[in-house]
Amino acid sequence: MGLDNCSGKQVLTLRPVSLTTFHREEEMEKQGWGLRKLVLVPCPFQGHINPMLQLGNLLHAIGFSITVAHTRFNFPNPDNHPDFTFLPIQDTLFDRDASSMDVTDVISCLNISCKAPLKNSLTQIMEREKEDHSHKLPCIIYDGSMYFAEAVAHELELPSIMLRTTSAATFLTYYSFPQLLREGYLPLQEAMSLALVPGLYPLRFKDLPIANFKNKNLDILLQQTTRTSDIRSSSAIICNTIDCLEQSSLARLQQQCKVPVFPIGPLHTIVPTASSGLLKDDRSCIEWLDKQTHNSVLYVSLGSIASMNKNELREMAKGLTNSRQPFLWVLRPGSLLPDDFNELIGERGLIVKWAPQKEVLAHKAIGGFWSHCGWNSTLESICAGVPMICQPCFGDQRVNARLLTHVWKVGLAMDSSLVSIEIEKAIRRLMLDVEGHELRRKIINLKEKIELCTQEGASFYNSLSELRKCILSC
Numbered sequence: 001m002g003l004d005n006c007s008g009k010q011v012l013t014l015r016p017v018s019l020t021t022f023h024r025e026e027e028m029e030k031q032g033w034g035l036r037k038l039v040l041v042p043c044p045f046q047g048h049i050n051p052m053l054q055l056g057n058l059l060h061a062i063g064f065s066i067t068v069a070h071t072r073f074n075f076p077n078p079d080n081h082p083d084f085t086f087l088p089i090q091d092t093l094f095d096r097d098a099s100s101m102d103v104t105d106v107i108s109c110l111n112i113s114c115k116a117p118l119k120n121s122l123t124q125i126m127e128r129e130k131e132d133h134s135h136k137l138p139c140i141i142y143d144g145s146m147y148f149a150e151a152v153a154h155e156l157e158l159p160s161i162m163l164r165t166t167s168a169a170t171f172l173t174y175y176s177f178p179q180l181l182r183e184g185y186l187p188l189q190e191a192m193s194l195a196l197v198p199g200l201y202p203l204r205f206k207d208l209p210i211a212n213f214k215n216k217n218l219d220i221l222l223q224q225t226t227r228t229s230d231i232r233s234s235s236a237i238i239c240n241t242i243d244c245l246e247q248s249s250l251a252r253l254q255q256q257c258k259v260p261v262f263p264i265g266p267l268h269t270i271v272p273t274a275s276s277g278l279l280k281d282d283r284s285c286i287e288w289l290d291k292q293t294h295n296s297v298l299y300v301s302l303g304s305i306a307s308m309n310k311n312e313l314r315e316m317a318k319g320l321t322n323s324r325q326p327f328l329w330v331l332r333p334g335s336l337l338p339d340d341f342n343e344l345i346g347e348r349g350l351i352v353k354w355a356p357q358k359e360v361l362a363h364k365a366i367g368g369f370w371s372h373c374g375w376n377s378t379l380e381s382i383c384a385g386v387p388m389i390c391q392p393c394f395g396d397q398r399v400n401a402r403l404l405t406h407v408w409k410v411g412l413a414m415d416s417s418l419v420s421i422e423i424e425k426a427i428r429r430l431m432l433d434v435e436g437h438e439l440r441r442k443i444i445n446l447k448e449k450i451e452l453c454t455q456e457g458a459s460f461y462n463s464l465s466e467l468r469k470c471i472l473s474c
C-alpha cells in the first residue's frame, strides 16, 4: 500500500495493477481508432458514484476519453478528477428536499427528469464532433439504475453498456422476482423468511432485496427492478466483481443475459483514484489509529444511506463500550443521538462524520469491521483482509451479508434486534476469540486469491481486454 498525491489530495493506492499490456492512447490512434469518448452516467449515491468513477479511471488508463454526465443533486467534485470532462444534466431533485424521499422515489424521479436534458447534451456533443471523422460516436456507460440513459442512447443510435454496482448474486435475484411472484412467494410471508429461495442457494427469503416490501411498495420496487435489470439495446454488462469471488453467480448471469458480462472488479483496487466522497474525509482518525495497537480497533460504519434510531444508537454505544475494544465509528451528520450518548461512549472510541474508509481498513490497527455490508464496503473489507460483523439494513446488503457469512465464511451475522449484550458478545467473538482469528485467516486467504486474479495475465486482465474490444467494436 502506498499514498499518492493527485491534485493536492491524498489518495490511496492499494496495490495498483499494471496496465502496461494494454494499448495506450497513442497506439489506439495509430491504429485509426481515434480517442473513443465514453460518457459515464452514474447514479447519484455514494455507493454508485465510487465504482463508476473508479471504472472511469481504469478506462482512462487504457486510453479512453471520459465524460461524466452527472445530476446537480449529489455530484462528485470535478477538481478531484482533472482527466475527466464533467457534463451537468438538469434534474428536478436539486430544487427539492430529496432527504425526505426514499431511494426508490429518487431513482424514479431521476429517470423521468433527466432523460430530455441528457438527450439534448449528447445531441450537442455529437453535432460538435460531426466534422471530426477520427471521432467515433460516444459510447454510453450507465449505472443500471439510470435506465433513462439506455433509452437516450437507443434514440440517438449510440452504443451503450450497463454497469452493475452490486454483487452478481444480487443482480441474479432480480431475474427471479417475476417467477417468485407468479408462484405466490411474494409478498414474503413471515413463516417463509428462513426458507431457502428455490434456485438461489444459499439465500433465504429474508435475504432478498425485496424482503420487507409489501403491496404498493412491492409493486413499485418490482417495476423498478425489472427496468434496472432489463438490458434492452445495451451491448454488454460490466460487474464490479471478480470470478474468484462469484464464479457460479457470474456463470448463471451470463446464461441469463444475452450479452457479454464482464467482471471488472474489485474496481477500487485497480488504479489509484482520487476521492469521490460527497462528504469531507475526517483524516484525524488516521492519527488516532496510529496510536492504537495492531488489530485492536473495530471500525463501525453503516455506509452512506442506512441510519439507526436513537434507541438503536444507544444499544450500539453500550455494546461497543462494554466490549472494552477501541472503536472508530462513522456517524454521518444528521444522526439523532440519544441525550446520554457522550457518557455512553466513554474514552475508548473515536466518532467521525466521514472517514477515508479504504485507508482506515488498510490500517494495521484495524482488526474488524462492523458493517451494513454495502457492496463497496464488502469488497473494500475483503481486499484489506479485515473480518466483518455483518449487520445488513436493506436492499442488496442482506445478499452480501449472506455471502460473507455462509459462502466465504469471513463474517459474523449480527442479530437485527440490536441489543447491547448481544453486540458486546459479537464484538468479543470477532476481536478476541479463536473464531475471529479463523475469520481473519479466511479473509486474508480471499484477499490473496483476488490479488492473484488481478495479476497480469490472470482473469481480470482477460475480462478487461475483452471489454476493451467490445467497446471499440460497438
Ligand code: UDP
Pocket (backbone or CB within 6 Å): 045, 046, 047, 048, 050, 277, 301, 302, 303, 304, 305, 306, 330, 353, 354, 355, 356, 357, 358, 373, 374, 375, 376, 377, 378, 380
Ligand atoms: N465510505 C467512506 N467513508 C465513510 C463511509 C463510507 O469513504 O465514512 C465509502 C465506502 O468506502 C464505500 C462507500 O462510501 O466506498 C459506501 O458504499 P457501500 O456500497 O458500502 O454502501 P452504501 O453507502 O451504498 O450503502
